């Protein structure tokens with residue numbers, strides 16, 4: 661398949677959208693097929709994306725597919741693949757806002773015990789690069805509204821959009837903290853399990869584990885070490901779900917060995933005096949400012 665008018669049409673339409681669920685993307689594709697007078701079949705979409713990405717690659721862009729951590733639903737994001745992705749993507753953010761966003765992302769990724777979630781209170785404790793706490797709150801609200809962050813009753817985590825769009829940035833900045841799912845090789849965050857076998861570093865998204873090991877995990881083996889699967893939930897939302905599941909099991913006693921066990925020992929994320937607040941120092945911000953602005957302009961030019 662070669663790059664055709666259909667690819668051009670689709671790209672024009674998707675540039676307005678940039679991030680959408682699979683059925684929406686397929687609808688756009690179907691409409692473009694009608695206009696281009698090409699017969700529609702959803703089976704053709706994957707090879708179509710392959711050809712599209714060959715051309716997008718020359719523009720340092722990619723149509724990237726990913727699964728929502730909670731539901732496993734498929735989404736597509738049009739992403740920049742080069743340089744400082746935050747600066748390129750967030751062309752409407754000031755340098756101080758970019759610095760603050762990076763800091764919030766760092767806090768989320770470094771949250772204790774692989775929670776991948778922080779309270780907005782913790783995020784607001786650091787307001788140094790922005791004028792005031794009020795500005796920081798308004799900026800956080802904007803990040804939630806524009807799908808940079810997910811908000812779960814005041815608890816902030818990285819959205820799928822951020823995981824897809826900032827994939828390279830996140831992996832480069834946090835090579836020792838972020839783990840890929842052993843099955844799909846995408847970053848693991850709030851909804852996951854790790855292998856309970858000593859010295860095995862396997863992590864699975866819950867939706868990948870459901871597919872690979874079955875919903876009840878009966879008789880499943882770790883895809884990495886091949887031992888019988890003894891999953892330990894990681895990610896705050898997986899652990900909250902485990903607590904609910906345990907309650908649903910009623911009177912039956914669920915021991916510390918149960919999947920929800922370790923979760924109850926975890927310190928609450930939103931209360932802790934013990935949580936350290938790293939300050940974003942001014943010097944740092946200025947350095948980044950100088951470095952990012954020229955690239956950001958370049959990014960804008962390219963995207964159009």
Ligand SMILES: [Zn+2]
Nearest residue numbers: 841844865868
């Ligand atoms: Zn996975």
Ligand SMILES: [Zn+2]
Nearest residue numbers: 855860882885
């Ligand atoms: Zn294992």
